[in-house]
Amino acid sequence: MIESLEGKRGVPRNRPPFPVTQGYLNKPTVVNNVETFALAARIAVYGGDGFAALGTKQSKGTKLLSISGDCLRPGIYEFPFGVSVREVLEACNAQDTQAVQISGAAGTCLSAKEFDRKIAFEDVATGGSVMIFNRQRDLLEVVRNFAHFFVHESCGFCTPCRVGTSLLKNLVEKVYTNHGTADDLKDMSYISQVLKTASHCGLGQTASNHIADTLKKFPEIYHKRLLVEANFEPAFDLDSALEDARQITGRKDEMAYL
Amino acid sequence: MSQLETATHSETLKRVVIEPLTRVEGHGKVTLLLDEDNHVHQARLHIVEFRGFEKFIQGRPYWEIPVLVQRLCGICPVSHHLAAAKAVDMLAGARQLTPTADNLRRLLHLGQILQSHALHFFHLSSPDLLFGINDAVAHRNIIGVIADHPDLGLQGIRLRKYGQEVIRIISGKRVHGTASLPGGMNKPLSLQHRALLLADIDQIITWSKGAVDLIKKVYLTNTDFHQRFGLIQSNMLSLVTTDGAMDLYHGGLRAKSANGKTIFDHIDYCHYHQYIHEEVKPWSYMKFPFIVSQGNEVGWYRVGPLARINNCDYITTPLAEIERQEFRAHANGGLVQASLAYHWARMIEMLYAAERIREILLDPVSTGTDIVAQGEEKSLEGIGVIEAPRGTLIHHYLVNDSGTIEKANLIVSTTNNNQAMNESIRQVAVEYLDGQTLTEGLLNHIEVAVRAYDPCLSCATHALGKMPLSVELVNHKGKLVDCLIKSSTGEITK
Amino acid sequence: MQLEEQTITIDGQKIPFQSGQTIMDAALAAKIYIPHLCYHPEFKPHGSCRLCTVMVNGRYESACTMPSVAGQEILNNTKELNENRRALTQMLFVEGNHICPGCPKTGNCQLQAVAYYVGMLSSHYQHFYPYRDLDPSHPDYVVDFNRCILCELCVRASRDVDKKNIFAISGRGIKAHLIINSPSGKLEDTDFAVGDKAAFVCPVGAILRKRTRYTTPIGERLYDKQSIRIVGDSQQLHAGATKYGRK
Known part of the structure; x- marks a missing residue:
């Protein structure tokens, strides 16, 4: 953002130095979102005690949650920190929930087993986004959507994010179209880790979370679509490649099926 | 047709x-x-055929071409490298190489001829010739040759290895090295490398002579069969020097008709397209070249060892020249047309290559250091023709002002022999398959x-x-x- | 002012550094190789290739941008980090069109040398085979965009040293690509010249002098005899270098 303000290409800066010491035009700069400013104003006006009484020991105060997806009452909610995911789901009247994506596409994907986890810095940290997916949803569709999103969002500055997000998207598409193999899942998992450890900024470091999370917590959405489960020799599918030729030549004899 | x-x-x-x-x-x-x-x-x-190359080198800078196009083949990359190099010399306006660079290119090419011919004869063809066409498949291969004739099999392997050593020393790698630059070479021949190659060359010549004797004996033992097998009557095309000697690196184009009459001679290969056209047939991806003056029906020809030995007036090296004379004597004044005589001609060429390698190694010019000629006049068209192991190889490039390839035409040996190979298999099919x-x-x-x-x-x-x-x-x-x-x-x- | 001796530790080896040096600067001065492609000691570090990612006190950081701080415990030559580097190198290979056998830079190419160093045997990932052009318009130089790895060294050299601003990056994400700042987009319409810094900094074969190629025989090329770990960058400049702007 600061680069853009200065009229440069919108790529992330190297940190350190952090904006607090050298930001816009190399001057100390405060970069925060609206919620932070609003809460800071409230504390300034009403004092910090009331605010600090809410929440947990490490996460004091409240958090705005922007709830969307498969629930009857989506919208903006304010909860004290420490609220469980289950309480949030009940508050917005979500039924038959399969998964909850906390903190946006780059956040954490929680399965039903984890709904007792708390929204707090010490447990599930969030910027505020909560996306709810019920059991009618095909989670791989969600993954696809996120994978495409990150290809679009990557600024292209650093290698892992620039190339890795596209590699991941292609692999997700490959699995989605029933061409994937167990080796592809291994690659997805490894690329996810490379993005996390080697990317230049937070976007790249988190751009593979949705894949890493779902591979771990919802492996069946991938496995049920694999071409074969094991012992696959990576190659092209000779038989389906021959199908076009069979159609054209009208051959149905035994030797036309290698 | x-x-x-x-x-x-x-x-x-x-x-x-x-x-x-x-x-x-x-x-x-x-x-x-x-x-x-x-x-x-x-x-x-x-x-x-490898037509893809003509397309995908379009737009590439011409100075990359010799290294790029050698990937056409893993057996005779040097031939493609040098044919392209000769074309690039023209583009760079440096056709006249220094004597040292000329020797080094020839040496590299002779190493190629030696290794390819040894491979072809010993590894690939000798099993048919030694054991017969109906020998058990499990035995009819180079391993079988080594089992039954250990000395012979190992000679074949060592001959090939020597050729590859020549290639490695000149181009840095046995396969797909770098050697030619526009107007020359990138490395002189060191005295140590010269000594290394000279140490074995006499043995190589002896073995090559032995190989000629062997194929001659095999061929003449069952003369009738060997002469009739795949026999066709064809024109022959090859490069010869201005005085009619066989030359595998450079020369003018000579074509003879099936009865031995000269169709054209000493043609500057830069005008090849006035003498050779290519016909496209609907049933094959490979074009069918023919000699223009003869027409597409009967103008097809053969290239390679058979054509070269038939076409030349003499061979410059003594042992190979004796063998050439004996070979030609079997045609009673005409051309030797038997397809299996290719193998005999091929071994005569291998002997020539070995003898020529010794001559070049002994020539003091070969270890000189003046290896790059500077070009002056630039040309937008470059043509290189060389005698690859399997026959005449033509590389033709058009470039634009910025030095990138606009158009390329490559007529490889296999294409030149396309019609002839078709004719030979038809002959074999009629002779051995008909009614069976x-x-x-x-x-x-x-x-x-x-x-x-x-x-x-x-x-x-x-x-x-x-x-x-x-x-x-x-x-x-x-x-x-x-x-x-x-x-x-x-x-x-x- | 006499600088007091401060040290950091890389893979258990204690090395000194001066204030203002990055981990990369200190490592190079101590002859410790940290794989890199976009780093060049004469330019402001960029941190985009991510090859130099090391573990600093338990966190992943790029060595070329991370300032040395006394007492840092740094892991560099570890199996995990080198595997990451191999994956990153493979990503660079599949992203562009890197046909080493036909490339004039082969044997002198930093990308190729790094690939050897990290033990890359294949590109592994699916190739993107992007359609990229070649700009042969300039009389002396050819720019082959197929081989660009977006290190921006030419961008930095042209902007910061040559003061010509001839190169730039355009496009986002996987579509990011090198462009030439001229009305036609062609190099011939810039004031690019043979002596420019930008003509020498390309670590791969994207910006090459015309015509004179393959002049160094196989066996004598930069990386033929020794690994890039010993030989260093293809520009041969970084031995003993400390911080950008001075040697």
Whole structure:
């Protein structure tokens, strides 16, 4: 953002130095979102005690949650920190929930087993986004959507994010179209880790979370679509490649099926 | 159009496909059309050629081309490298190389000839010639040769190795090195390397002479069979020097007709397209070149060892010249036309290559350090022609002002021999297959005919019997009548 | 002012550094190789290739941008980090069109040398085979965009040293690509010249002098005899270098 303000290409800066010491035009700069400013104003006006009484020991105060997806009452909610995911789901009247994506596409994907986890810095940290997916949803569709999103969002500055997000998207598409193999899942998992450890900024470091999370917590959405489960020799599918030729030549004899 | 190229009522005939036949680095196939009594009405050799290169080098800078196009082939990359290098010399305006660079290029090319000919003869063809076409498949390979004739087999391997050492020393790698620059070479020959090569050259010449004696003995033992097998009458094309000597690196184009008369001579190869045109046929991906003055029906020709030994007036090295004279004496004044005589001619060339390597190594100019000529006049057209192991190879490039390739035309040896190989397999099909039931021996007869011309065709299937091959006989209703399958272990099943 | 001796530790080896040096600067001065492609000691570090990612006190950081701080415990030559580097190198290979056998830079190419160093045997990932052009318009130089790895060294050299601003990056994400700042987009319409810094900094074969190629025989090329770990960058400049702007 600061680069853009200065009229440069919108790529992330190297940190350190952090904006607090050298930001816009190399001057100390405060970069925060609206919620932070609003809460800071409230504390300034009403004092910090009331605010600090809410929440947990490490996460004091409240958090705005922007709830969307498969629930009857989506919208903006304010909860004290420490609220469980289950309480949030009940508050917005979500039924038959399969998964909850906390903190946006780059956040954490929680399965039903984890709904007792708390929204707090010490447990599930969030910027505020909560996306709810019920059991009618095909989670791989969600993954696809996120994978495409990150290809679009990557600024292209650093290698892992620039190339890795596209590699991941292609692999997700490959699995989605029933061409994937167990080796592809291994690659997805490894690329996810490379993005996390080697990317230049937070976007790249988190751009593979949705894949890493779902591979771990919802492996069946991938496995049920694999071409074969094991012992696959990576190659092209000779038989389906021959199908076009069979159609054209009208051959149905035994030797036309290698 | 030759007899058997296209049958008149093909729809009523049975179709036999030999596929993959194995070809230049990949797949080739032979199709035969037979009637109810198994008489052959049509025989065609199909090869998917390397035309892709002409397209994908478009837009590339010309100075990258010699290194790029050598990837056309893993057996004779040096020939492509040098043909392109000669074309690039023209583009850079530096056709006149320094004497040292000229020697080094020739040395590199002779190493190529030596290794390729040794490979072709010993590894790929000698099993057919030594054991017979019907010998057991498991035995009919280089391993069988080493088992039965250990000295001979190892000589073949060492001859090839020597050729590859020459290539490695000049170009840095045995396969796909770098050597030529526009107007010269990138490295002189050191005295140490010269000494290394000289140490073994006399042995190499002796073995090469032994190889000529061997093929001569084999060929003359069953003369009638060897002369008739795949026999066709063709024109011949090759490069010769201004005084008519055989030269594999440079010269003018000479073509002789089947009866030995000269069609054209000492043609500057830069004008090749006035003398040679290419015909496209609907059934093959490979073009069919022909000599313009003879027309496309009878103007096709053969290239390679047979053409070169037939075409030249003499060979500059003494031992090979004696062999050439004996070879030509068998044609009673005409040209030797037997397809299997290719092998004999090939071994004479190998002997020549060995002798020439010694001459060049002993020439003090070869270890000079003046290896790059500076060009002045730039040209937008570059043509390089060379005698590759399997025959005349033409590289032709057009570039634009910024130095990138606009258009390329490559006529490779296999293309030059396209019609001739087709004619030979037709001859073999008529002679050995007509009216017969399919056998593995028949299948191999076809391969032996192709193998006489082009080692790449056979290397994939025959060398160690690794390549699976199936011949199927399908009747005109598309029903499978007969099928032979050669597995990757060389086992034949019905 | 006499600088007091401060040290950091890389893979258990204690090395000194001066204030203002990055981990990369200190490592190079101590002859410790940290794989890198976009780093060049004469330019402001960029941190985009991510090859130099090391573990600093338990966190992943790029060595070329991370300032040395006394007492840092740094892991560099570890199996995990080198595997990451191999994956990153493979990504660079599949992203562009890197045909080493036909490239004039082969044997002198930093990308190729790094690939050897990290033990890359294949590109592994699916190739993108992007359609990229070649700009042969300039009389002396050819720009082959197929081989660009977006290190921006030419961008930095042209902007910061040559003061010509001839190169730039355009496009986002996987579509990011090198462009030439001229009305036609062609190099011939810039004031690019043979002596420019930008003509020498390309670590791969994207910006090459015309015509004179393959002049160094196989066996004598930069990386033929020794690994890039010993030989260093293809520009041969970084031995003993400390911080950008001075040697």
